[in-house]
Amino acid sequence: xxxxxxxVSGTTFTAPGDWPGTADTVExxxxxxxxxxxxxxxxxxxxxxxxxxxxxxxxxxDGCTIQVGAGGSAVTGGNNGNAxxxxxxxxxNLAASSCGAKGGxxxxxxxxxxxxxxxxxxxASGIGSTKYSGGSSTQNxxxxxxxxxxxxxxxxxxxx
Numbered sequence: 001x002x003x004x005x006x007x008v009s010g011t012t013f014t015a016p017g018d019w020p021g022t023a024d025t026v027e028x029x030x031x032x033x034x035x036x037x038x039x040x041x042x043x044x045x046x047x048x049x050x051x052x053x054x055x056x057x058x059x060x061x062d063g064c065t066i067q068v069g070a071g072g073s074a075v076t077g078g079n080n081g082n083a084x085x086x087x088x089x090x091x092x093n094l095a096a097s098s099c100g101a102k103g104g105x106x107x108x109x110x111x112x113x114x115x116x117x118x119x120x121x122x123x124a125s126g127i128g129s130t131k132y133s134g135g136s137s138t139q140n141x142x143x144x145x146x147x148x149x150x151x152x153x154x155x156x157x158x159x160x
Contacts, residue, residue: 007068013089016064023058028101030121030134030153031084032067036109038130038145039078043111046148047072047081048104049158051121052127055099060090067094072106081106081118089129101129104134104149107131115140120158134158 007013033047045140059071066089072082084103091097102121110116120134135149135158150158 010097013064026058026099027054028087030101030103033104033106033154034072036081036107037075041111042109044076045107045146046137047107048118048120049134049149049151051101051134052132052152053101053126055128056128058098064090079081132157135160
């Protein structure tokens with residue numbers, strides 16, 4: 001019988017009493033970016049979705065360092081959105097982790113014509129054996145903004 005543990009906050013992993021020291025699977029989803037903020041002269045698009053990574057047979061001690069990615073903080077006044085933060089398990093940062101996923105970029109607020117994209121968390125920046133990118137949000141000035149990109153998950157990339 002396997003046990004599933006969801007970690008939704010904190011900076012250290014607290015292992016259960018029966019922790020064998022190696023997880024069969026660790027999965028991470030990065031935080032999504034916040035949308036940009038429109039004003040009288042700018043339209044704004046949604047943020048990019050968080051990336052997804054999965055690693056197997058991960059050795060980790062009780063108390064190892066983690067980060068649970070947060071969504072980008074909200075903005076006002078015609079400003080660009082903020083990026084979501086990365087999620088990782090067993091490391092001091094994403095690059096040094098045993099498993100980790102990249103957060104999505106913040107949405108764009110712009111008055112210039114043309115497409116403006118907030119990229120999803122890139123699979124290429126993730127750590128693990130299975131990696132998918134978060135969906136991007138592309139807004140065009142003539143469309144008055146755009147929705148946010150979807151988060152990636154175990155079944156594939158997030159939708160744009």
